[in-house]
Amino acid sequence: xxxxxxxxxxxxxxxxxxxxxxxxxxxxxxxxxxxxxxxxxxxxxxxxxxxxxxxxxxxxxxxxxxxxxx
Numbered sequence: 001x002x003x004x005x006x007x008x009x010x011x012x013x014x015x016x017x018x019x020x021x022x023x024x025x026x027x028x029x030x031x032x033x034x035x036x037x038x039x040x041x042x043x044x045x046x047x048x049x050x051x052x053x054x055x056x057x058x059x060x061x062x063x064x065x066x067x068x069x070x
Contacts, residue, residue: 005069016057017068023051023058026065031058 005021019036028048033041034057046063060066 007070009068009070011058011060011066011068014057014059018070019054019056020068020070021052021054022069023053023055024067024069025049025051025063027063029060029062029064031061031063031066033058 008024009017009020011023016034023046025046025048028046030043031046033044033053033055035041036054036056038056043061046066050069055068058066058068
């Protein structure tokens with residue numbers, strides 16, 4: 001997974017998806033994130049810009065305009 005992302009999907013609240021390579025965030029804030037191992041992080045802080053987080057589900061909190069990059 002060292003190549004640039006070739007696909008992107010906009011995240012809506014409580015959306016599950018195939019494991020992504022990163023999240024692109026338009027407005028910094030928090031989200032609940034399920035990682036590739038199935039572990040859940042609640043109120044995880046997301047910075048504006050690229051967040052190198054491999055996730056399978058994101059439930060938006062205060063973060064906005066979030067995209068899963070593949």
